[in-house]
Amino acid sequence: MRALTRVVLFLGLGACSLLSAYIHRAPGAQPRQSGAGAGIAAEEAAHPSVFWNSATVYFLLTDRFLDGDSTNDHALGRAPDGALLRSFLGGDLKGVLRKIEEGYFDSLGVNVLWMTPFVEQIRGSTDEGTGKTYAYHGYWPRDWTAVDPALGTKDDLRALVDAAHRHHIRVLMDAVINHTGPVTPEDPQWPDDWVRTSPRCTYRSYVTTVDCTLVDNLPDVRTDRDAPVDLPPVLVEKWRREGRLDQERASLDAFFQRTGYPRAPRYYLIKWLTDWVRQFGFDGYRMDTAKHFEDGVGAALKREAELAFGDWRRAHPTQALDSLPFYMVGEAYGWDPSQGRQFSYGDSTVDFFAHGYDGLINFGFKRDAAGPPDSVFTRYSAALHTGALRGFALLNYVSSHDDGSPYDLDRKDPFGAGTRLLLAPGGAQIYYGDELARPLRVAGAQGDANLRSLMNWADLRFKDSTRQILLHWRKLGLFRRAHPAVGSGVHRTLQANPFIFSRTLLTDNIDDRVLVAMDQPKGAKSVPLFGVWPDGAALVDAYSGEIGTVSKGAVALNTPFDLVLLSQRPAVENDTVVVYVTNNYEIPMEVYVAGSGTDYRMGTVNPGIVSRFVLRWDVVGTNRQVEFVAQASGYGPRVRTGRVYVSPGDIVDFEISTQLIGSRAVVRP
Numbered sequence: 001m002r003a004l005t006r007v008v009l010f011l012g013l014g015a016c017s018l019l020s021a022y023i024h025r026a027p028g029a030q031p032r033q034s035g036a037g038a039g040i041a042a043e044e045a046a047h048p049s050v051f052w053n054s055a056t057v058y059f060l061l062t063d064r065f066l067d068g069d070s071t072n073d074h075a076l077g078r079a080p081d082g083a084l085l086r087s088f089l090g091g092d093l094k095g096v097l098r099k100i101e102e103g104y105f106d107s108l109g110v111n112v113l114w115m116t117p118f119v120e121q122i123r124g125s126t127d128e129g130t131g132k133t134y135a136y137h138g139y140w141p142r143d144w145t146a147v148d149p150a151l152g153t154k155d156d157l158r159a160l161v162d163a164a165h166r167h168h169i170r171v172l173m174d175a176v177i178n179h180t181g182p183v184t185p186e187d188p189q190w191p192d193d194w195v196r197t198s199p200r201c202t203y204r205s206y207v208t209t210v211d212c213t214l215v216d217n218l219p220d221v222r223t224d225r226d227a228p229v230d231l232p233p234v235l236v237e238k239w240r241r242e243g244r245l246d247q248e249r250a251s252l253d254a255f256f257q258r259t260g261y262p263r264a265p266r267y268y269l270i271k272w273l274t275d276w277v278r279q280f281g282f283d284g285y286r287m288d289t290a291k292h293f294e295d296g297v298g299a300a301l302k303r304e305a306e307l308a309f310g311d312w313r314r315a316h317p318t319q320a321l322d323s324l325p326f327y328m329v330g331e332a333y334g335w336d337p338s339q340g341r342q343f344s345y346g347d348s349t350v351d352f353f354a355h356g357y358d359g360l361i362n363f364g365f366k367r368d369a370a371g372p373p374d375s376v377f378t379r380y381s382a383a384l385h386t387g388a389l390r391g392f393a394l395l396n397y398v399s400s401h402d403d404g405s406p407y408d409l410d411r412k413d414p415f416g417a418g419t420r421l422l423l424a425p426g427g428a429q430i431y432y433g434d435e436l437a438r439p440l441r442v443a444g445a446q447g448d449a450n451l452r453s454l455m456n457w458a459d460l461r462f463k464d465s466t467r468q469i470l471l472h473w474r475k476l477g478l479f480r481r482a483h484p485a486v487g488s489g490v491h492r493t494l495q496a497n498p499f500i501f502s503r504t505l506l507t508d509n510i511d512d513r514v515l516v517a518m519d520q521p522k523g524a525k526s527v528p529l530f531g532v533w534p535d536g537a538a539l540v541d542a543y544s545g546e547i548g549t550v551s552k553g554a555v556a557l558n559t560p561f562d563l564v565l566l567s568q569r570p571a572v573e574n575d576t577v578v579v580y581v582t583n584n585y586e587i588p589m590e591v592y593v594a595g596s597g598t599d600y601r602m603g604t605v606n607p608g609i610v611s612r613f614v615l616r617w618d619v620v621g622t623n624r625q626v627e628f629v630a631q632a633s634g635y636g637p638r639v640r641t642g643r644v645y646v647s648p649g650d651i652v653d654f655e656i657s658t659q660l661i662g663s664r665a666v667v668r669p
């Protein structure tokens, strides 16, 4: 039996609000068990595929996400005169940095960030039949050694990657090697020994997919040639103007001398792409258009990137997250796990996993997700654990920047989309705004511009319905992050209807298991556990924050939701106090604990989320009295609970509430 005491205090933030703190008296110390926190162990101790199949990747178009610096909005003289959603619209690296620092990605359980390419883009515009278009999307490179000034500076980029790493978020560089940007009056064509401008790909065979231009006016880099080439004049002139021509030439000389590679186009690009890894510490590449260049190109790039990543790690020992190797995930458009390892070009096949790729984007998930989850979860788990993809990773998505047929084009089911994506075996790619039901259709926009609207931050601010969607994605994302078993564990269907399944991840260092029950009755429910945990085990439902103890093979819960996300409630070290904070107020709150004097900042808690904090006993202080404090992020008075008595090993439930709850002691079984 654990006693809970509750302390309440009026919280003066406009609404009638209260803080309350409950304390579970945990008898004695217990051994470390799996549960929340196992995610970190997975990153350090297991096969890389364990991390990447449980990763939650946030993919954003930097230009469309958040404008953090209006001074760069019209850099390089690009006018805002493109067709609808086809000009640069102001988003930048500083905007992404701001959201990292605000904890937006943390609150979604995101542990990998993938931004569209940041290298300098063509200056002009072109029309591919969908209206006048600028290179806001980043896939029209002009200078692989510079940051596009519309997105920011190298300092901005460094600040972003460093901040992400401080938040334990890896950063993938979106790497383009197949083509330069289109030719425009301001962007001359690179010489013929660098690029081909015809024929156009017809996608009927290997040659008509690789040795050709993807579309008209998208010069295809001669990744097939070994003959030495000189720097393209456009770069020579640019670098001379910028005063770095000699430096860039010397750096290239050193690269070719060290590697012995011929001065062929692909090796210049490999040098330029890997420089970013060596200097900034990118954790991996997302390889653009992976099926449109020779498989040896990816393999050579990977080898150089691994060397570069090792160099960065040695130079930045305090910033390196762990020893997970450099990662490469490919965009082989059309691939899905049912194809196994052989990607078919029609007349031949390529095994990307044998050529440097650790994972591939899954272009079948949006279709598979529309079917019964039991079927898709079972098939993916089998492919990843016993099938062709064992040791490799999937990256699932429900919507993306190029996919005009996403899972839910009209955003009719943003809750179901989140449930399917974030509970599927394999890595999850959240496309910016999936979590806010950002529209994928915009009146007047043509083609892929529909998929690339400005992030709908205003909806988050003003619409409760949007906040409810985000809350759902956050709960699932945090569950996923805390439990690598969700994405990387072995799936087992325990009951077809209503659907109940478990995921179990067992490695040398990890014993993580979860059980998910869908379509449950709202209110009181008894969830059968099929022996996943023994009677007496203490469980927590991550969707509601409710706790329960296993009895007669089931757990009784009373939650207002039909989804249950169960795991074992982590044990408490005897020299710590674990605090679960539930923020039932409408806005993010900063939470502090005061032991003997100064307030110690625990962190930010987002609305509706149960956040777990482990406090070292020396923070609490020897007098065993603490006070919990909450403050709206950035403003408002601090509100305190009054003294609460705690002992080492206690679990405290600290609730920030808008409901008036009387002060009383509660005893829970």
Ligand SMILES: [Ca+2]
Pocket (backbone or CB within 6 Å): 067, 068, 069, 070, 071, 072, 073, 090, 091, 092, 150
């Ligand atoms: Ca800007």
Ligand SMILES: [Ca+2]
Pocket (backbone or CB within 6 Å): 178, 209, 210, 211, 212, 220, 221, 223, 292, 293
């Ligand atoms: Ca090509």
